[in-house]
Amino acid sequence: xxxxxxxDVDHDTFLKDLIAEGLLIPSGTAGVYGTNSVFxxxxxxxxxxxxxxxxxxxxxxxxxxxxxxxxxLETSGYLRSFPHLLGSVFAFDGSERDAVEQEARASExxxxxxxxxxxxxxxxxxxxxxxxxxxAERGPLPPGGITVETGGACVFRSEPxxxxxxxxxxxxxxxxxxxxxxxxxxxxxxxxxxxLAFLTDLRLEVFLQPASDPFFGRSGRMLASSQLQxxxxxxxxxxxxxxxxxAIASLNYHQDHFATRxxxxxxxxxxxxxxxxxxxxxxxxxxLLRTHGFDPATWPIEVRGRLWGEA
Amino acid sequence: xxxxxxxDVDHDTFLKDLIAEGLLIPSGTAGVYGTNSVFxxxxxxxxxxxxxxxxxxxxxxxxxxxxxxxxxLETSGYLRSFPHLLGSVFAFDGSERDAVEQEARASExxxxxxxxxxxxxxxxxxxxxxxxxxxAERGPLPPGGITVETGGACVFRSEPxxxxxxxxxxxxxxxxxxxxxxxxxxxxxxxxxxxLAFLTDLRLEVFLQPASDPFFGRSGRMLASSQLQxxxxxxxxxxxxxxxxxAIASLNYHQDHFATRxxxxxxxxxxxxxxxxxxxxxxxxxxLLRTHGFDPATWPIEVRGRLWGEA
Numbered sequence: 242x243x244x245x246x247x248x249d250v251d252h253d254t255f256l257k258d259l260i261a262e263g264l265l266i267p268s269g270t271a272g273v274y275g276t277n278s279v280f281x282x283x284x285x286x287x288x289x290x291x292x293x294x295x296x297x298x299x300x301x302x303x304x305x306x307x308x309x310x311x312x313x314l315e316t317s318g319y320l321r322s323f324p325h326l327l328g329s330v331f332a333f334d335g336s337e338r339d340a341v342e343q344e345a346r347a348s349e350x351x352x353x354x355x356x357x358x359x360x361x362x363x364x365x366x367x368x369x370x371x372x373x374x375x376x377a378e379r380g381p382l383p384p385g386g387i388t389v390e391t392g393g394a395c396v397f398r399s400e401p402x403x404x405x406x407x408x409x410x411x412x413x414x415x416x417x418x419x420x421x422x423x424x425x426x427x428x429x430x431x432x433x434x435x436x437l438a439f440l441t442d443l444r445l446e447v448f449l450q451p452a453s454d455p456f457f458g459r460s461g462r463m464l465a466s467s468q469l470q471x472x473x474x475x476x477x478x479x480x481x482x483x484x485x486x487x488a489i490a491s492l493n494y495h496q497d498h499f500a501t502r503x504x505x506x507x508x509x510x511x512x513x514x515x516x517x518x519x520x521x522x523x524x525x526x527x528x529l530l531r532t533h534g535f536d537p538a539t540w541p542i543e544v545r546g547r548l549w550g551e552a
Numbered sequence: 553x554x555x556x557x558x559x560d561v562d563h564d565t566f567l568k569d570l571i572a573e574g575l576l577i578p579s580g581t582a583g584v585y586g587t588n589s590v591f592x593x594x595x596x597x598x599x600x601x602x603x604x605x606x607x608x609x610x611x612x613x614x615x616x617x618x619x620x621x622x623x624x625l626e627t628s629g630y631l632r633s634f635p636h637l638l639g640s641v642f643a644f645d646g647s648e649r650d651a652v653e654q655e656a657r658a659s660e661x662x663x664x665x666x667x668x669x670x671x672x673x674x675x676x677x678x679x680x681x682x683x684x685x686x687x688a689e690r691g692p693l694p695p696g697g698i699t700v701e702t703g704g705a706c707v708f709r710s711e712p713x714x715x716x717x718x719x720x721x722x723x724x725x726x727x728x729x730x731x732x733x734x735x736x737x738x739x740x741x742x743x744x745x746x747x748l749a750f751l752t753d754l755r756l757e758v759f760l761q762p763a764s765d766p767f768f769g770r771s772g773r774m775l776a777s778s779q780l781q782x783x784x785x786x787x788x789x790x791x792x793x794x795x796x797x798x799a800i801a802s803l804n805y806h807q808d809h810f811a812t813r814x815x816x817x818x819x820x821x822x823x824x825x826x827x828x829x830x831x832x833x834x835x836x837x838x839x840l841l842r843t844h845g846f847d848p849a850t851w852p853i854e855v856r857g858r859l860w861g862e863a
Contacts, residue, residue, distance in 0.1 A: 306721035
């Protein structure tokens with residue numbers, strides 16, 4: 242059983258312990274794990290808590306499937322910044338004879354990629370992407386803008402890693418604000434306190450810090466440095482399993498990036514700004530397991546109270 | 553507002569009404585919809601109810617991500633029966649110059665498929681697929697076999713349709729039995745009653761009937777006819793939005809299909825048999841909306857009681 246004394250384990254040992262305890266079930270592919278009822282119970286409690294951080298009167302709840310029309314992805318500019326992270330959906334396109342040949346190769350674990358063609362869907366890279374085109378479709382924003390609470394599976398991010406806190410398939414919970422620039426900035430400021438308070442209630446050792454996204458290639462380094470300088474991305478980090486603390490929540494101010502691309506305008510006809518705050522559910526669960534031990538029944542009463550209302 | 557009188561609408565009208573009411577949010581791609589808080593509240597209640605149909609003492613709860621190692625899919629034989637339904641995950645593989653060219657084409661909504669390569673993951677075609685290799689990994693089954701309760705997102709099934717009850721991305725809840733042939737057959741028989749009782753409690757007009765899977769091609773017709781004859785697949789169907797009633801649950805007896813492929817043996821060293829029962833969550837929600845109207849607050853008290861414990 243993991244105890245607080247184990248906080249200095251490296252990620253190899255942490256992963257082995259998680260597997261030995263049955264909390265993670267290896268699939269044979271790095272960063273892809275099944276989970277047991279204990280892990281899932283904590284994840285659902287984190288999801289519920291992250292949901293109820295937003296007052297239902299202030300946020301509209303929307304859910305989107307984990308596939309995104311390719312056209313929206315193309316419009317979003319994602320491929321400029323993160324071509325290396327995206328998963329695209331391919332499917333069979335061929336004759337009955339092609340299907341036989343495909344199966345023959347697959348049954349020998351050979352290469353059957355030539356029978357697969359790109360579909361008009363890609364895998365959702367972050368929970369907030371479908372929100373922008375869906376809200377833009379309604380026309381100009383109401384006065385004061387709009388807040389959306391959303392979340393779900395991020396099916397695939399192409400970054401195979403042996404670090405259990407860097408999954409290829411995971412769940413995010415997001416809150417999204419679309420409105421006038423000043424209102425959006427104030428909202429992100431308010432949420433940085435709210436998110437810190439939530440994660441501190443879970444007795445995690447957290448720090449808020451400016452951060453940058455993992456932009457692709459050499460030109461990406463300039464984007465990252467400009468993002469840092471302007472403090473467009475803030476992360477809440479905590480020690481989990483890497484040498485550096487891992488981000489378990491992030492607060493992103495997109496300025497007019499999504500608004501311009503999807504045509505989001507305020508009630509006054511000005512270009513809107515957008516921001517989002519995202520919680521990485523599996524990472525929060527791992528941070529809890531790492532900090533408080535592998536048996537949630539023995540976690541500090543305040544933590545259990547915050548997650549399951551136990552007094 | 554939809555009322556019971558509307559039960560004879562065709563799927564075009566039903567879809568338009570669902571969208572007008574905000575229950576479904578079009579994405580621009582057929583069979584891919586966002587949902588609002590009303591739809592999601594019902595879906596989560598259906599998920600909870602389907603979960604608790606299994607006694608936690610009799611079933612082990614496991615959750616798996618919506619991606620499956622390609623190798624497991626290849627081993628399962630899925631490509632022989634359903635090559636036309638599978639989605640495979642592709643991702644970028646190239647230089648910085650390739651990334652620039654990919655983005656240039658994508659920004660004009662052109663063809664950028666040549667920069668994408670097959671990864672070692674495919675999209676989970678049904679919630680039970682990861683269960684078989686995960687249980688096989690443990691070695692021979694315990695005496696009496698094992699029961700698993702699982703579920704989650706089925707990210708993609710390649711069947712674009714204008715029928716809202718035929719989604720390309722949806723959620724399934726599954727219960728899986730692995731054990732001695734007689735025990736597995738008896739379990740499926742018991743679950744056919746349990747599933748019918750559950751859906752009848754929801755005041756849906758349901759029928760249990762032998763069915764066949766949508767096998768691919770001409771040879772598929774023989775597979776389908778043999779499956780029907782042996783009653784390997786049972787479906788619980790209800791009128792939703794197509795001319796024919798739609799399956800909202802299915803009970804599948806796989807004989808030794810998965811056991812042979814993944815090496816599942818009983819405690820006595822015999823080849824195991826497997827069966828699963830799956831609930832289509834969005835289809836059940838749509839059947840409820842169609843039968844009882846678009847406002848869950850006005851649904852029959854018995855239905856609300858079954859879903860939310862309202863007395």
